[in-house]
Each structure stands twice: as C-alpha cells, then as structure tokens.
Amino acid sequence: MRLRTKKEGNVVSQLYDEVRDFLHREAFLIDNRRFGEWLDLLGETLVYRMPLRVTREKSAGSDIVEEMTFLEENKRSLITRVHRLNTTSAWAEDPPSRTRHFITNIFVEPVADDEVQVTSYFLMLRSRGSKEEVEQIFGERHDVLKKVDSSWKLTYRTIYPDQSVLGIRNISNFL
Amino acid sequence: MAYKTVDRQTLEEVKTKIQRGMLPQWAFTNHDIYERELEHIYAKTWNFIAHESEIANPGDYVTRWIVNDPILLLRDKDGQMKAYLNSCAHRGMQLCSADFGNKSTFTCPYHGWTFNQKGELIGIVAGNKVYGHEMDKSQWGLRKIPRLESYRGMIFASLNPDAESLEDFLGGMKWYFDIMLGRTTNGMEVRGVPHRWIINTNWKISSDNFGGDPYHTAMTHRSTVELGISPQDPLYASYGHQVVLENGHGINLCTTKDGGTKYPYQGLPKELWGEFEQNLTPEQRAVLYKTVVFVGSCFPNLSFVSPMHGTGGPDEPLTSFVNFRTWRPLAPDKIEVCSWLLVDKDAPESFKEASYKSYIGSFGPAGTLEQDDGEIWTRVVDASKGYMIQHKDVHYDNVLNYIMGLDRVEPDESWPGPGVAYPTCYLDAISRAFYEQWVDMLLASEA
Numbered sequence: 001m002r003l004r005t006k007k008e009g010n011v012v013s014q015l016y017d018e019v020r021d022f023l024h025r026e027a028f029l030i031d032n033r034r035f036g037e038w039l040d041l042l043g044e045t046l047v048y049r050m051p052l053r054v055t056r057e058k059s060a061g062s063d064i065v066e067e068m069t070f071l072e073e074n075k076r077s078l079i080t081r082v083h084r085l086n087t088t089s090a091w092a093e094d095p096p097s098r099t100r101h102f103i104t105n106i107f108v109e110p111v112a113d114d115e116v117q118v119t120s121y122f123l124m125l126r127s128r129g130s131k132e133e134v135e136q137i138f139g140e141r142h143d144v145l146k147k148v149d150s151s152w153k154l155t156y157r158t159i160y161p162d163q164s165v166l167g168i169r170n171i172s173n174f175l
Numbered sequence: 176m177a178y179k180t181v182d183r184q185t186l187e188e189v190k191t192k193i194q195r196g197m198l199p200q201w202a203f204t205n206h207d208i209y210e211r212e213l214e215h216i217y218a219k220t221w222n223f224i225a226h227e228s229e230i231a232n233p234g235d236y237v238t239r240w241i242v243n244d245p246i247l248l249l250r251d252k253d254g255q256m257k258a259y260l261n262s263c264a265h266r267g268m269q270l271c272s273a274d275f276g277n278k279s280t281f282t283c284p285y286h287g288w289t290f291n292q293k294g295e296l297i298g299i300v301a302g303n304k305v306y307g308h309e310m311d312k313s314q315w316g317l318r319k320i321p322r323l324e325s326y327r328g329m330i331f332a333s334l335n336p337d338a339e340s341l342e343d344f345l346g347g348m349k350w351y352f353d354i355m356l357g358r359t360t361n362g363m364e365v366r367g368v369p370h371r372w373i374i375n376t377n378w379k380i381s382s383d384n385f386g387g388d389p390y391h392t393a394m395t396h397r398s399t400v401e402l403g404i405s406p407q408d409p410l411y412a413s414y415g416h417q418v419v420l421e422n423g424h425g426i427n428l429c430t431t432k433d434g435g436t437k438y439p440y441q442g443l444p445k446e447l448w449g450e451f452e453q454n455l456t457p458e459q460r461a462v463l464y465k466t467v468v469f470v471g472s473c474f475p476n477l478s479f480v481s482p483m484h485g486t487g488g489p490d491e492p493l494t495s496f497v498n499f500r501t502w503r504p505l506a507p508d509k510i511e512v513c514s515w516l517l518v519d520k521d522a523p524e525s526f527k528e529a530s531y532k533s534y535i536g537s538f539g540p541a542g543t544l545e546q547d548d549g550e551i552w553t554r555v556v557d558a559s560k561g562y563m564i565q566h567k568d569v570h571y572d573n574v575l576n577y578i579m580g581l582d583r584v585e586p587d588e589s590w591p592g593p594g595v596a597y598p599t600c601y602l603d604a605i606s607r608a609f610y611e612q613w614v615d616m617l618l619a620s621e622a
Contacts, residue, residue, distance in 0.1 A: 050541070052367065052368060052370065054274045054275070054368055055272065055273055055274045056273050056274065056275070056276060057273045057276060060273065060276050060277075065367050065368050066367075067366055067367035067368075068366055068367025068368055068369075068370070068516070068531075068535075069535055069539075070370070070535065070539055070540060070541045071535065071541050072531075072532055072535055072536075077536065080402065080543075081543065083402060084398045084399075084401075084402055084543055087397070087398040087401040087402065088397075088401065089394070089397035089398045089400075089401060089547075090398045090546075090547065091395065091398075091546075091547045091550050091551060092546035092547050092549070092550040093546075129557075164274060164371065165371040165372060165373060165511060166371070166372035166373065166540060167372075167373050168372065168373070168540075169372070169373070169374050169375065169549045169550065169553055170372075170374075170540050170541065170545060170546040170549045170550065171540050171541035171546075172541070172546045172550075
C-alpha cells in the first residue's frame with residue numbers, strides 16, 4: 001500500500017479526515033452499544049471476515065490462515081448477531097461489557113472517486129463485571145469504504161488478530 | 176486449613192457423594208486437587224493431540240501440549256507418525272516454536288544441536304572439537320512420548336508407558352466415533368487449523384458441560400430460542416438418549432419429540448449416503464439417520480459436538496458439522512480451548528463450505544452458542560473460590576446438585592449401541608460417571 005502525503009494536496013487530506021471520522025464514529029457507536037446505527041454504516045454487500053493468526057517460522061511464509069476464520073459474515077448475519085444481543089438472554093453481553101475500541105495508524109488509499117482502501121490498527125479493551133483484569137484483543141484491519149448517496153459505507157473488512165491464542169473468553173463484540 | 180490438601184478419607188467421602196448425585200464445589204478450584212489431576216489423570220491417561228490430516232505428508236509437523244508437556248508430532252519420510260518431547264536433549268530449549276510446518280530436521284536455536292525425524296541427534300556444532308568419547312550421540316536423541324496411537328484419524332498420546340491400548344481406553348466410544356468420523360470411505364479432514372483461545376474456567380466444567388449437560392441448552396442458549404433458531408419447547412434438548420460409557424466417557428444422541436427428522440443423516444449430502452452403507456452397520460446407520468445432535472466427552476478433556484445449525488436466521492437452511500475440542504488445563508481456573516472443525520473428505524465443496532460457516536457461526540469463539548457457554552463457565556469458577564466453598568467438610572452447603580434422574584430413569588435395553596443408554600438427555604448420569612472416574616483416578620494415587 002502506497003503512503004499518501006500532504007504534498008498531494010488538500011483533497012487527500014480531506015479524504016483522510018472523512019475516513020478517520022468514519023472509523024472513530026463507528027468505534028463510538030459500537031462502544032456505546034448503538035448497534036442499530038452501526039448497522040447503518042454497513043454496505044448491503046458487506047464482506048466481514050476475521051482469519052486466524054498462527055505462529056510459523058519466518059521461512060514458512062504467511063502467518064495468516066485464510067481457510068479458518070473467527071468470523072465470516074455478511075450484513076444479514078451481522079443483523080442476526082445484533083438481534084441476538086438484543087434478546088433477553090445473550091449472557092456473553094449481559095451484563096454488558098464495557099469496551100473501548102482504539103483505532104489508530106490509519107492509512108487511506110483512494111482507489112476510485114467513490115472508493116478507498118483503509119488500513120488501521122485496532123486495540124479493543126474489555127472490562128466485565130467487577131474484575132480488575134482487562135481482556136484485550138488487537139491487530140490490524142483492512143477495509144474498503146464506498147460512497148453511497150454521499151455517505152461512506154463499509155463494504156469489506158478483514159480483521160487480522162495478532163494473537164494465535166486469543167486471550168479473550170469469546171468474541172461477543174464487533175471489531 | 177480449608178484451602179490445603181485433601182486426603183484419602185476426603186476423596187472416599189467425595190466418591191460416596193458423587194454416587195448419590197453430589198459434587199463438592201471446591202473440586203473445581205482446589206489447588207491440591209489440580210496438582211493431583213495433572214499427575215494422576217493427565218500423565219496417566221490418553222490425551223488427544225491432533226488429527227491425522229494435520230500431518231498428511233512426510234515432514235509435516237504440529238506442535239501441541241499435554242498440559243505442560245510440549246509435544247512435537249510429525250510424519251517421517253516413511254509415513255510413520257512420531258511424537259517427541261519438544262525440548263532439546265542438551266539444555267531443554269523448546270526445539271520447535273512454530274505451530275506447524277514441514278521439515279526434515281529440527282535444529283535447536285540455543286547451541287545448534289540437530290535432530291532428524293527419527294528423533295536421532297545427527298548434528299552437533301563443533302562436535303568433534305568439543306566432545307570426545309564421552310559423547311555417544313545415540314544416547315542424546317529427542318525423548319520419545321511413551322505412547323502414540325490413533326483411531327479413525329484421531330491421534331492420542333500418553334505419557335504413561337503402561338497405559339492400556341487406545342482402543343481399550345475408548346471402549347464403546349469407538350462405535351460412536353465410527354458414526355461421526357468413519358462413515359465415509361476416506362474419513363475426515365481438518366479444515367484450516369484449530370481455533371485456540373483462553374477461558375477462565377476449570378477443565379472439568381467444560382468437559383462436564385459437553386459430556387452430560389443437554390439440560391443447559393434451554394436457558395444458556397435461550398437467545399437462539401428467542402431468535403427462532405431453536406425450538407420453544409423447553410424439553411427440546413431432552414429427546415433422545417444419554418449413553419454412559421466406560422472410563423468416564425459419555426455421549427448424548429439428541430433426536431426430536433416424535434423421533435422423526437426433517438433432515439435424515441443430519442442433512443449430510445445424498446452423495447455420501449451410499450458410503451454410509453459401506454462403512455456403517457445397519458444399527459449405526461439407523462442412529463445416524465435420526466440423530467439431530469451428537470454431543471459428548473471423552474475422559475478427561477476431549478469433547479465433541481455435531482449439531483445442525485444455521486448462521487443467518489430462522490429461515491436459513493441448517494447444516495451439520497463435526498467439532499472436536501480439548502480443554503487444556505493451565506491453572507485450576509484457566510483453560511486453553513483448542514477446537515477443530517472436521518469434515519468428510521468425500522463431501523462436495525459446497526457442503527464443506529456450509530459446514531464451516533455453520534461451525535464458526537455457532538461454536539467457534541465468536542459463535543452465538545459458544546459465547547454464552549464460555550461466559551457461564553467463567554462465572555461458575557468465579558463463584559467457587561471462597562472459604563465456605565473450599566471448606567472440606569462435605570455437607571449440604573458446599574455440594575452441587577447432580578441428582579437428575581438418579582435411581583429414577585431406567586436404561587433402554589433396546590438401544591443398539593454399546594454403553595448404558597437412558598431414554599432422555601436431561602439426566603446427570605454421564606456427569607456422575609465422569610466424576611466417579613475422576614475420583615477413582617485420584618484415589619488410585621492414594622493406594
């Protein structure tokens with residue numbers, strides 16, 4: 001991925017600001033459990049995946065296994081997940097976790113007038129109950145955003161966790 | 176004193192309690208019990224470590240653990256499976272730190288000692304210059320894991336050279352493994368690599384849950400009832416048979432209220448039905464035909480579930496999958512889950528894909544069923560650490576209720592498979608047998 005710089009002008013800078021605001025707003029909605037509004041940010045043809053990270057020797061190549069994933073979702077299945085969280089018996093999130101999604105290191109690459117590829121780092125911290133211990137999950141996301149009716153929509157997301165053994169009891173939050 | 180050791184008398188009292196349907200809650204979190212479990216259960220018995228398809232080719236290897244013992248499992252150039260302690264014979268360094276790969280030799284990064292697939296020491300850095308006649312290389316090979324055997328592609332290892340054969344250990348479970356793992360001619364394969372994650376719970380809670388607890392589904396997984404994916408009937412997970420097997424193993428074969436099924440053979444593709452005839456007995460076929468969910472545990476910490484599930488919503492088709500998982504103890508209140516998706520090699524690609532999505536949507540760590548299980552097991556352990564619960568006098572206040580069906584449900588003598596089969600899955604019979612095996616193994620250490 002090529003790094004855009006300020007030298008390329010205000011158009012790129014404004015694009016960067018829009019994308020950053022989109023990702024921060026998305027994180028805010030998830031952390032505040034405003035999942036209905038979060039779903040509105042997702043494109044109708046969304047592909048939302050989370051492959052496995054593995055530990056391999058450097059010479060063996062990629063440390064991502066695409067054949068197995070934690071999540072292999074589309075908009076419909078994410079709607080079902082949100083419906084589930086809204087039932088009276090989704091115990092993994094009842095009482096709800098307190099979460100903070102920290103989204104940083106955002107790289108934006110325009111691929112068309114109405115489409116950008118975005119790489120970002122994520123750190124989600126999660127607090128449950130009265131435990132002082134913090135559950136966390138972190139890694140990198142590769143997104144595609146598309147402009148639909150003058151609003152950005154997430155149309156593709158791949159989440160690469162950095163741990164090969166997740167130190168989190170489940171993935172009951174969105175990343 | 177309450178937190179400290181347990182003695183023979185305590186264990187004998189525990190056994191009596193278990194037989195009467197009561198388990199001391201401190202058994203989940205007591206440190207002395209935990210240490211005994213590692214020595215007298217995990218080091219004595221058979222432990223599932225991998226599926227043969229994970230090391231299909233010569234040179235393929237995976238690294239795994241039997242609790243705290245690092246295992247290097249590989250297929251040598253002659254096609255033989257080998258398992259070694261994944262620790263260099265020189266200074267103990269973890270020899271191979273990758274999860275999997277393909278190699279003909281393994282070189283220790285500490286001093287460069289190199290071992291071949293037979294575990295033989297074949298290279299020493301500056302060997303001739305620093306070692307003389309005192310070095311007999313044949314004495315310094317990798318330490319072999321004492322026992323390594325497989326059944327239907329499932330590879331088990333034991334640290335106990337005197338362990339019974341794997342087939343004897345599995346006993347009647349083999350008949351049920353045949354149905355899940357041996358129904359098609361070319362057997363099963365692992366898709367990708369297993370999921371691994373940490374849950375702060377005790378290994379017995381998860382083994383017990385998969386082994387003998389269909390009763391929890393109506394409440395723990397009620398969200399899926401609310402979504403319309405699971406039936407409203409609170410008895411829906413009770414229909415079928417709970418089968419108690421020897422050595423602490425058990426399996427539930429859940430059917431429907433009237434025994435009928437909309438999905439013969441768990442909705443497995445029709446292309447495979449002919450293979451079922453070749454590979455299964457008529458009795459096994461009849462069981463596969465009508466069973467909706469297979470769920471159980473192999474003592475001590477291998478569990479499995481083969482249900483039919485969907486991902487999108489109540490109107491989406493249901494697809495079956497076969498999921499095996501181990502609960503590796505890391506502490507009395509911590510486990511590492513390792514969870515494999517198995518699919519019939521002979522199944523069409525479209526089914527394999529649907530089966531994979533069904534698995535990750537329901538029983539992977541983001542699965543809508545798995546999420547709530549892990550959450551609840553954590554809360555059991557959270558509530559099992561206090562003084563009142565740790566107190567060793569076995570009385571009303573600190574025992575848990577395992578009396579469901581005790582002396583009340585008679586076995587179904589017409590059941591065609593091995594084991595003692597009860598005509599309901601809402602029963603604590605497997606759990607009682609699991610904990611009896613557990614306490615018997617701890618008691619054997621006291622002999």
